Amino acid sequence: MDKAGENFIVYMDFMVFQRKLLIGIIMFVLLLSGCSKKNEIRTEPLQKTEIKEISALIKTKEYDAYEIKGVVNRNEKAFLLLEGYVKDEKEYIIYEMQGDIFNEMACLKAQEEAEITAFDAGADGTIYLLKSQYRDNESIDKLCILNEKGMAEKEISISAWLDKNDAIKTIQTGEEIYLFCESGKICVLNEAGERQYDITEHECENILEANRMQDGSVIFVSVRYSGDKENLNVYRIKEGKTTLVVKLEEELYGEDILVNGTGEYDFYLRSYKYISGYSMEEKNLVPVMRWEQNDFAFDTVGKISALSEDKWLALEKAVPYIPVYLEKENSDAIQQKQKLLLGCLYADSELQKQVAEFNKQNEEYYIEMVSYDEQEVPYQSFLADLAAGKECDIVVVHSSIEEMLVEKEMLEDLYPFIEKDGELSREDYLPNVLRAFERDGKLYQTVSRVNIAGWVTKKSYLEAGEYWNQKVFEQVLEAHPDAALFNDLSSREILNKFLEGMGGFPSDLWKESDDLYSREFYNMLDIAKKYGKVQGEILPEEVIRNLREEKLLFFDTVMNPFELELYDKALENDFAVVGFPFGKETGSTFWTDEIQCGIMTGSTCKEGAWQFVRTYLTREYQDLSRNVILFGMADNGIPVRKDCFEDFVKRFTATEVYEKDGEWIEPISGTVATDVFEYTVVPMDSRQERIFREIVTGTTQRRMINRQMKNIILEEAEAYFSGIKDMEQTVDIIQNRITTYINESR
Secondary structure (H helix, E strand, O other), rough: OOHHHHHOOOOOOOOHHHHHHHOOOHHHHHHHHHOOOOOOOOOEEEEEEOOOOHHHHHOOOOEEEEEEEEEEEEEEEEEEEEEEOOOEEEEEEEEEEOOOEEEEEEEEEEEHHHEEEEEEEEEOOEEEEEEEEEEEEEEEEEEEEEOOOOOOOEEEEEEHHOOOOOOOOOOOOOOOOEEEOOOOOOOEOEEEOOOEEOOOOOOOOEEEEEEEEEOOEEEEEEOOOOOOOEEEEEEEOOOOEEEEEEEEOOOEEEOEEEEEEEEOOOEEEOOOOOOEEOOOOOOOOEEEEHHHHHOOOOOHEEEEEOOOOEEEEEEOOOOOEEEEEEEOOOOOHHHHOEEEEEOOOOHHHHHHHHHHHHHHOOOOEEEEEEEEOOOHHHHHHHHHHHHOOOOOEEEEEEEEHHHHHHHHHOOOOOOOOHHHHOOOOOEEEEEHHHHHEEEEEEOOOOOOEEEEEEEEEEEHHOOOOOOHHHHHHHHHHHHHEEEEEEEOOHHHHHHHHHHHHOOOOOOOOOOOOOOOOOOOOOHHHHHHHHHHOOOOOHHHHHHHHHOOOOOOOOOOEOOOHHHHHHHHHOOOOOEEOOHHHHHOEEEEEEEEOOOOOOOOEEEEEEEHHHHHHHHHOHHHHHOOOOOOOOOOOOOOEEOOOOOHHHHHHHHHHHHOOOOEEEEEEOOEEEEEOOOOEEEOOOOHHHHHHHHHHHHHHHOOEOOOOHHHHHHHHHHHHHHHOOOOHHHHHHHHHHHHHHHHHHHOOH
């Protein structure tokens, strides 16, 4: 799973010893067991500033559109390559930067079908350009050489050097000129562009990118796959051979990995967490910049070139890209602010963006993030610090630690902060959502956007005028004995869907008596066994057909306007959304993968913490009305603010162009197609809007699953499903194991 998701949906719960750890019983044992922290890494934050001189030069061109294609650095000079359009004409500009001086070095006219795909600068200022042109279904590739004054000196055809399906990916100049091919082959040229030989030992690999070390020698990073394992390695080219420099850890690196060297470092490596300097002599990797400390997030910055140890040139991922400087922050300005500590398991990009924006805008407070993803045991280390009273003002309330934080009274109720805010009010939010996330009438974490989990079914199955419950559910089953419950047909999967659909699990099953489980639990086991099948799973693309033909009764989904319209049309208006049918609380459930922040009771600056936490409750944060592509889907959810919710609904119901905040918004349109069904997406009609509103306002419970307890049930239920144990034996074992778990975790 991508690490960014760990802030939102945590797929593991604490084991019993973790909970004991929180109470402080086995702190000493924890230290002995090796759960100690790594040494703290000292890094310095950077601040981002736009290079206005370059922006001004570009503006003088009056382009209809432009794009910065790349940046390279050589001998204290930096070069930017810009592609600009004026009407139907395209040209390429090379800007030279030395210190505070910015010059247009060259301007090259280009045909529309011609494109410069890569460039580099030689040690003497010579510019090497890779140009591709597609003509008659054939790629014509050329190497163009410009002298240090930007004048064209030579153009060399290199198409014959490549296999039919190969292409040049990038270029680097060192002792010689190296053309890196998509096949993994490296073509080696002399300074005049004459081909010398090929390096072929990496043809079974994917060369991601190349750069230079401080001594001018070329390095590159390649990836080789062994099954599901990704092997990333950095190699150096020296005297026609490649040698391994360093192996990189899997899943820590994305794009733009290599950065040229400066100062005491031969080169830098960029990971999701750090920019680290590498010394060939010391053979070690030293973090010099941690993304979490900066006033910008790691995925907002593209290609980076090191100008010095204290200053970097980068491309900001705007539209179009913007050249910026990354420089060490003015520590005096930071020291004048009061520091707030924010604790989290992982500082993903979205959290970094919010913290960066807060640090730039707020004149009184400055947030420093403390994340635990690099600890040997992140959860234990995080929980141990909180239990030991580590200073923390704000905490990202991960689902796996929420119950513990509330039980130990470590979180502040946010309602008093909302009431005193002056700009926010409890009346601003959908009341049923707030109630679903409350505990004993108190709100301990922010809730900004929610998803709704439910089961799609036919409305005609349900008895008129009767609320969805176990009785209605069993009537549907009796009327369709040969139909599948869900598209995942095993007994384990059916039981898992029951358990996943519960709100406040396992409270609906738990009783403070000798009989720990309600009769509903027995029914769940019985139905799961009866309807489970070893084979015959219904594929996703067959769901609609089977729902229509009543061979499939329920399909679990995340409900939003797109999904509602899809199934409403597919089932010809015979459509309903239901949910967990057992227990007192039945129906669909809320869940969220959005950041949920809380204020620690031990904070010495609660008002300062609130200034950040309130961000997630504001209109500015929750407004999704302009988002057309992802808007409303599971990864964005449904806004909780009433005003934002109304904008959300309008976005999917408007039949004419309308204006919002100075922008004109078109009605929703598009096409959805499967093998058996196709329809054109149009705005929801009044009936569909009413159904959607009823689903949102009718959902009253939050999905809260104790994964450890759920896994105990699923594990022990297998014996019942396979006939090894009867119902009573199975329930007794589950009861004993969960009782032990709960008693030991208190």
